[in-house]
Amino acid sequence: MKRHLTILLLITVPFSLVNYNVKVMKTYPEQLHGAASILFLLFLFTYCGFVGWRRGADFIKFLTAYWGAGAFLCLLGFYGFIAPIYYPAEFIYSVPVYGGVRYFFGSQPSIGLVMYIIITSYAICCLGYLLGRQIRTN
Numbered sequence: 294m295k296r297h298l299t300i301l302l303l304i305t306v307p308f309s310l311v312n313y314n315v316k317v318m319k320t321y322p323e324q325l326h327g328a329a330s331i332l333f334l335l336f337l338f339t340y341c342g343f344v345g346w347r348r349g350a351d352f353i354k355f356l357t358a359y360w361g362a363g364a365f366l367c368l369l370g371f372y373g374f375i376a377p378i379y380y381p382a383e384f385i386y387s388v389p390v391y392g393g394v395r396y397f398f399g400s401q402p403s404i405g406l407v408m409y410i411i412i413t414s415y416a417i418c419c420l421g422y423l424l425g426r427q428i429r430t431n
Contacts, residue, residue, distance in 0.1 A: 294355050300340065301359065302385070308333040309384050312392035316383075322396035330393020337414060338421035345425025352422055360386070360415035364408060371404045386411050 311329040315322045344352045363386030370379025387410040400406055 294351070297344070297349075297352065297355055298359070301337075304333070304336050304340065305385055305389050308389035312388050312390075313384075315392040315395055316388050316402070319402075322392040324396070326392025327396035328393075330390045330396070333389045333393075334414070334417050338417050341418040341421035342425035342428075345422035345427075346429045348426070348429060349422075353419065356415065356418050356422065360411055360418070363387075364411050367404070367407050367411070371407075383407060386414070390414060 308329050312322075312326050314320050315326050341352070341356070363382055366378055366382035367386060369375065370377075370382055387407045390410045390413070391406075394400055394406065394410060
């Protein structure tokens with residue numbers, strides 16, 4: 294599972310850096326941010342599909358723990374006013390998609406938006422994994 298965590302973080306960090314200014318500096322998102330968010334979600338879908346195709350048995354448990362930990366840390370940091378927990382968790386779990394959500398939907402920053410991004414990313418990962426498993430069995 295360490296390998297999956299490392300790969301997910303290697304996928305996440307570059308896209309977080311692209312969308313960082315939109316989140317932190319509150320700049321208006323541009324096409325680059327929208328495209329980066331879509332590309333990030335495609336990478337997640339593809340990687341999880343590949344793991345499903347290779348029959349990663351406990352990968353759904355890993356995904357649930359990974360995205361569940363992200364939701365927990367974001368909620369704990371936000372409602373507990375613990376910035377050293379909230380900002381790194383948000384950087385990892387929601388910032389890669391944040392610019393795209395703001396660009397396409399014009400939504401305003403909130404903890405609800407962070408949870409929406411985490412739930413959507415988790416769903417995309419699970420769908421990719423299940424599609425990979427389905428392709429392997431057929």
